[in-house]
Amino acid sequence: MHLVDEDATLAAGQKLARALPQRLTVFLCGDLGAGKTTLTRGLLRGLGHTGKVKSPTYTLVEPYKDSRISVYHFDFYRFTHAEEFLEAGLEEYFEGDGIRLVEWPDRAQPYLPAADLEVRLQVSAAGGRDLELRALSEEGQTCLERFAAHTPN
């Protein structure tokens, strides 16, 4: 899917919000500036969050409990070694209900629990971004089908 501008990325996040189950782990893949945090911002807005959404680059995780479902937004860009994931005690966030959105998941491997959905964002040659969604579990597949069935906004 092509996302012409920032608003299109926000809209894709909002649309994904409407397709979410109670529990899902999403890996957000793509280079620096690909739009991972922007998509997360749209998703949180779609769930009813009205406050700020800041990048968890320094805090590692930002929790959002005011939205319809608990959302945990992670960013492991600054990890120098994957063991930092264990040292920070982040495993518990991956148990139970809630939506877990993970930027730079590769930097915490092999310790991260499996994802249900992989979101891939890429700067496109024409400007804008290209978005690809890939299901990695049955829950992810159901979410993808619900996403595809929704018309934008």
Ligand SMILES: Nc1ncnc2c1ncn2[C@@H]1O[C@H](COP(=O)(O)OP(=O)(O)OP(=O)(O)O)[C@@H](O)[C@H]1O
């Ligand atoms: N579809 C789009 N077209 C053009 N610019 C976009 C699009 N989506 C987002 N952007 C812009 O890209 C910039 C970087 O976005 P964002 O911070 O979401 O990237 P990121 O993938 O989270 O980067 P990082 O890996 O550094 O955390 C922002 O200025 C945002 O407005």
Ligand SMILES: [Mg+2]
């Ligand atoms: Mg980011």
